[in-house]
Amino acid sequence: MKNIHLLLILTVSILLGCKDDDCGECFTPPKNFIFEIVDKTSGENLFTNNTFDPENLTITNALKNNEPIDYMFISEDNINLIQIGSIGWETEIVNLNISISDQQIFSFYVDAERKMGECCSYTKYNEISVENSAFEYDTQTAIYKIFVE
Numbered sequence: 019m020k021n022i023h024l025l026l027i028l029t030v031s032i033l034l035g036c037k038d039d040d041c042g043e044c045f046t047p048p049k050n051f052i053f054e055i056v057d058k059t060s061g062e063n064l065f066t067n068n069t070f071d072p073e074n075l076t077i078t079n080a081l082k083n084n085e086p087i088d089y090m091f092i093s094e095d096n097i098n099l100i101q102i103g104s105i106g107w108e109t110e111i112v113n114l115n116i117s118i119s120d121q122q123i124f125s126f127y128v129d130a131e132r133k134m135g136e137c138c139s140y141t142k143y144n145e146i147s148v149e150n151s152a153f154e155y156d157t158q159t160a161i162y163k164i165f166v167e
Contacts, residue, residue, distance in 0.1 A: 046139060048103075050161070075089075077117075105128050106130035109132045114128075
């Protein structure tokens with residue numbers, strides 16, 4: 019009988035101690051957007067072959083008076099990528115112009131909506147598009163390969 023009483027107390031304690039809405043700590047950041055700029059014919063990375071210099075790269079938001087946005091240039095093992103991690107932290111629409119030496123390479127449009135799920139906040143992407151350039155999106159690496167003539 020003592021075992022049943024102890025089991026009952028333990029069960030009630032567990033049930034009262036846990037709430038359905040207690041999800042613990044939860045953080046779902048928006049995704050990073052990663053781009054590789056390559057020659058359309060050869061497929062060579064145009065930063066790796068020194069056609070472009072990362073010092074001449076600018077990224078601005080056309081919807082906010084061409085205000086510069088934060089990005090990272092990743093240069094490692096001759097793989098040169100542009101990473102943008104500032105989109106989707108809040109509900110927003112951005113239309114980015116990616117330029118090198120004042121020459122627009124492509125535009126990147128994102129309609130992002132920050133939402134609250136049952137436990138965690140997350141970003142829903144209503145629309146993502148690359149404009150003014152041919153491109154491929156690799157679902158395995160999540161890299162947009164931008165082709166430049």
